Amino acid sequence: MSATTQGKAPFDIFVIGGGINGTGIARDAVGRGFSVMLAEKEDLASGTSSAATKLVHGGLRYLEHYEFRLVAESLAEREVLWRAAPHIIWPLRFVLPHHKGLRPAFVLRSGLFLYDHLGGRNLLPPTKTLDLRKDAAGGPLKEEFKLGFEYSDCWVMDARLVALTAKDAAERGAEIRTRTKVVSARREGGSWQIVLEAAGSGERETVSAKVLVNAAGPWVDAVIVDALGRNGAHNVRLVKGSHIVVRRLYDHDRCYIFQNADNRIIFAIPYEGEFTLIGTTDQDYAGDPGAVAISPEEQDYLCGAASEYFKHPVRREDIVWSYSGVRPLFDDGASAAQEATRDYVIKLEGDAMNGALVNVFGGKLTTFRRLAESVMEKIEDVTGKRGGAWTRDAKLPGGEFEPTAFEAEVAKLRRDYPGLPAPLLRRLTRFYGTRARRLLGQAQALGELGDHFGADLYAREVDYLVAEEWARTADDVLWRRSKLGLRVSAEDQARLADYLAAKA
DSSP states (O other): OEEEOOSOOOEEEEEEOOSHHHHHHHHHHHHTTOOEEEEOSSSTTOSGGGSSOOEEOOOGGGGGGTOHHHHHHHHHHHHHHHHHOTTTEEEEEEEEEOOTTSSOHHHHHHHHHHHHHHSOOSSSOOOEEEETTTSGGGTTBOTTOOEEEEEEEEEEOHHHHHHHHHHHHHHTTOEEESSEEEEEEEEETTEEEEEEEETTTOOEEEEEEEEEEEOOGGGHHHIIIIITOOSOOOOEEEEEEEEEEEEOOOSSSOEEEEEOTTSOEEEEEEETTTEEEEEOOOEEOOSOGGGOOOOHHHHHHHHHHHHTTBSSOOOGGGEEEEEEEEEEEEOOOOSSGGGSOOSOEEEEESOTTTOEEEEEEOOOGGGHHHHHHHHHHHHHHHHOOOOOOOGGGOOOTTOOSOTTOHHHHHHHHHHHOTTSOHHHHHHHHHHHGGGHHHHHTTOOSGGGGOOBOSTTOBHHHHHHHHHHSOOOSHHIIIIISOOGGGTSOHHHHHHHHHHHHHHO
């Protein structure tokens, strides 16, 4: 069944893709006064944007590949994003042990000096040298690691960043459609005619837009071929990155960055309180990005790389969860996956009279805001409509407090909800910031939060995620809007699925 939207003015901009780049572009555009619609064929952040190492970082290793522009931009964005969303982004200190058989200490010092001074760093503390024989960071490591360096980057709840960016776009007037596939897009009469298909029902409708933005991530070339009807598109190199999660390996709150003999690095990061996240791998990938999964070889690689440094070896049987994603890197002809550029490339075709097309290749979580600005500069040039950049000092929903005031926000919520458990209130502040009060409403006891689905997840929160953040399935709630799936039993997950199905 097909329908054409009648009597509705064309959108200024139509965005394909509900990852961090697509939602960032939609948010920036609607804030400049453009009318915007975004379509995502699955859930928000269901692809690459929920499968990252979850860092807002400059990319220390990119310095070795002379990506100075990207590193400088990324470093500058750390504190910009931290200020925008201090509930879901916070500082981390990274410990880099010196490995005598790999990069010399002076090379590490030089790289970290550049890291400290290339970008805007006002709140984050600088690099310092560690004696791992005396510092607590040396405790979990093998005795041979005596010298280390400690520097700053930030952590981000990646899929929540996407959801909140989409939420901000929607509140400013953008139309966000999840589980809506773009079947085709054709230029007609000076604009794009875009056919949409709703998942499940298969119902179709046609909308029009003056500018089409293809920000489909790993599917960007597939959109060019399937939706736009062009053959032979090959712009991105798909690189698979996998991570493993094990029970907590150490007690302190710092992260490790480990060098490997193959010139790659991995991270070991405190994760969700009770766990340690280890990743990532870099392998060229030729399959369906939606079916990506960790291989036994990748599991062994990550376990072996971590065991090179930790006193207690990490074994495959220690893995409690793993995830994989596909990075859509612009294909610059690099010989090895780890050498391919992490920078983004934006290509504009056509003009405002005939329907402009913007294809977005590459990008990373840290630079999504700047990428969106770059896309909008091109769109403003081609349309002649100018709203001006605005996102640098704008907050994301729930982030309306100072970046160093998270504990004060937790204390305020505990004061206002004395009948609820302190750990729950801390988590809700971390997830929702100032909007935790919208979620809790007048509830002053656990019994007022509705059905319990394991861990500290209650129906009140599930209902909020359905109403406010496009959640539809148990996976949306447990693995993208949160990582509570690590603590929720299979039985409780099934009950949650039934609850959501009954609400649909």
